[in-house]
Amino acid sequence: MSHMSSQLDTFAGLAAPACVGSVRAMSSSVRAVASKGKRPLRVGATPVPHAEILDFVREPLAACDIDLQIEIFESFDEPNDLLVAGRLHANFFQYLPFLDDFNRRTGNGLVPVAPVHIEPFGMYSTTIRDLDEIPDCAEVALPSDPVNVDRSLVMLDELGLIECQPARRGVANVGDVRSNPRRLVFKELTSRLLGDLREDFDAGGRSGAGAHVVFLFGNQAMEWGVDTGSALYCDRGNPAYAEYLVARPDNRESFGVRALAEALNLESTREFITNTYAGQVLAAF
Numbered sequence: 001m002s003h004m005s006s007q008l009d010t011f012a013g014l015a016a017p018a019c020v021g022s023v024r025a026m027s028s029s030v031r032a033v034a035s036k037g038k039r040p041l042r043v044g045a046t047p048v049p050h051a052e053i054l055d056f057v058r059e060p061l062a063a064c065d066i067d068l069q070i071e072i073f074e075s076f077d078e079p080n081d082l083l084v085a086g087r088l089h090a091n092f093f094q095y096l097p098f099l100d101d102f103n104r105r106t107g108n109g110l111v112p113v114a115p116v117h118i119e120p121f122g123m124y125s126t127t128i129r130d131l132d133e134i135p136d137c138a139e140v141a142l143p144s145d146p147v148n149v150d151r152s153l154v155m156l157d158e159l160g161l162i163e164c165q166p167a168r169r170g171v172a173n174v175g176d177v178r179s180n181p182r183r184l185v186f187k188e189l190t191s192r193l194l195g196d197l198r199e200d201f202d203a204g205g206r207s208g209a210g211a212h213v214v215f216l217f218g219n220q221a222m223e224w225g226v227d228t229g230s231a232l233y234c235d236r237g238n239p240a241y242a243e244y245l246v247a248r249p250d251n252r253e254s255f256g257v258r259a260l261a262e263a264l265n266l267e268s269t270r271e272f273i274t275n276t277y278a279g280q281v282l283a284a285f
Helices: 003-009 016-022 028-034 047-056 058-063 079-084 096-106 146-158 191-196 198-203 218-224 255-264 267-277
Strands: 039-045 066-072 090-095 111-118 121-124 139-143 177-179 185-189 213-217 233-235 242-247
Touching (some): 039 079, 039 255, 047 111, 047 218, 058 255, 066 255, 079 096, 090 096, 096 146, 111 255, 146 213, 242 255
Parallel strands (some): 039 066, 039 090
Antiparallel strands (some): 121 213, 121 233
16 A cells, blocks of 8 residues: 555545645655645546545545535536536546547546446336336337447347347347347437436336336436336446546546546445445445
8 A cells, every 4th residue: 555545545634735745655746736725626427426435535635735526417428528628627427438538529638537437327117117017119218328228138138038149249229139139229319319218217216218117227216216226127336347547648637637537446445335335336446
């Protein structure tokens, strides 16, 4: 464990000078940054659990003279673009397949810094209680981004509801469905449009968009007040889908990003995740 890790892990009542003293073994450039006073660290995140976890580590970062500024986003469309543009120092909302797809599509090179947690991803319905009850011609709402369309279709394939032939680049889309005996109708919705279905979950009825089944990320389910234990099927602990703190290549080793990465991987943060989310979110470190 580094000097900074040790200092961060005992942040209760810690004064800023003590934390600055703990980084003396680091490079002179890092010491210079740490000694210039409180610095803003702007991090983009989705609300639950990402922003809540970030808020938990605000105190140890303040002890290191870092002013953590959390910008909350309701969709997955903006945080990477704003990070590339330099309006954010880091973001925290995505797993590696999503990040890799963004970099491939845009030609950017955002980099993962530290894994933090794993969320369940599952199939939910207000009217159907078992997979066997999914009717013919049921409408299934999928996240619209390529990586999560693939993840949804692979889950349906593994459950025997469809047969899907992966695309040549390894990311399947609806056009790769080769067998669909129940004639499921797929509706690809952005994260914002998926959010429009929340009222129907609150009312306990079929969605206004007509979806019998909705694929939801764990954070969406928690925001909607939906117990992940009520899912028709749920992928819970796959480390391939750990959610990462992400930065740019030019600032991944900056004092602020490094301090945040270490704070997010503290034992106290693990305990916060375990105790707060009662198994609906798992620590990934």
